[in-house]
Amino acid sequence: MNLEIERKFLVVDDSWRSAARDPAHFRQGYLNDEKHCSVRVRVAGGRAWLNLKSVTVGAQRHEFEYEIPVRDAHQMLDLLSCKPIIEKTRHYLDNGPHTWEIDVFEGDNAGLVVAEIELGSPDEVFEKPAWAGAEVTHDPRYYNTCLASHPYKLWRVS
Amino acid sequence: MNLEIERKFLVVDDSWRSAARDPAHFRQGYLNDEKHCSVRVRVAGGRAWLNLKSVTVGAQRHEFEYEIPVRDAHQMLDLLSCKPIIEKTRHYLDNGPHTWEIDVFEGDNAGLVVAEIELGSPDEVFEKPAWAGAEVTHDPRYYNTCLASHPYKLWRVS
DSSP states (O other): OEEEEEEEEEEOSSTTGGGOEEEEEEEEEESOOOSSEEEEEEEETTEEEEEEEEOOSSSEEEEEEEEEOHHHHHHHHHHTSOSSOEEEEEEEEEETTEEEEEEEEOGGGTTOEEEEEEOSSTTOOOOOOTTEEEEOTTOGGGSHHHHHHSOHHHHHHO | OEEEEEEEEEEOSSTTGGGOEEEEEEEEEESOOOSSEEEEEEEETTEEEEEEEEOOSSSEEEEEEEEEOHHHHHHHHHHTSOSSOEEEEEEEEEETTEEEEEEEEOGGGTTOEEEEEEOSSTTOOOOOOTTEEEEOTTOGGGSHHHHHHSOHHHHHHO
């Protein structure tokens, strides 16, 4: 088990792109729609994982992850997952001791770009780049679980 | 992925016990409470598994299963699982080409004993022993997911 501490920010411009590396396409979905725990299937870069994580408002979560066969993962996404499936391209950006993960969403969440940083403790100091806007760590709308059930395109309509 | 075909019966007496083998204690729980799919963590005989299965009324289900570390499984049961945890002892009983799995429940489900048989096709012929009573394959109350959220002890009170 890992205890995961992440902070999440909206991305306000494209200035991060020139320094980003290793873009990878992600196809992922959730096998549940629970408040207390998420069960995620993810296919990325020719590999696949099953991830189980406590869902609590805030930055600390209990997390378990196991690699599984890619074929199983696609079958689970097609047969068992809540719809719609989330599709996004993740880019990585090194910044001192930290690595930002920048997710550019597609499909029903197109237009949304968010950046996450993983920290060693909730109060760890880190540099906030100019392209990072409002913090949304504590906003449930930006949880990937919620983006699956209430995608970004519906926000703009309402 | 396996396509699982099972039929389930209530057990009406103890006459199966003399021929049963390999009793194993199970501790298991569910990480969700969904109608369309179950995510189960099980510890049995010093090993542990994560099981993901479509939930459909009837006998055929899509199923995926992965072995995981026992320590992870106990942490998931304690931290992420819906409560109460299901505890039961499973016994095996060979009968010609088939093996019956007989679950004697404990804790909040004490008093309930059910037997399952796995078949190669929905219409496969099998011998129904004298200790097997009413078929409950299609009764959602006997799903282990439901026994976790609505345990047997509450049935008798209501």
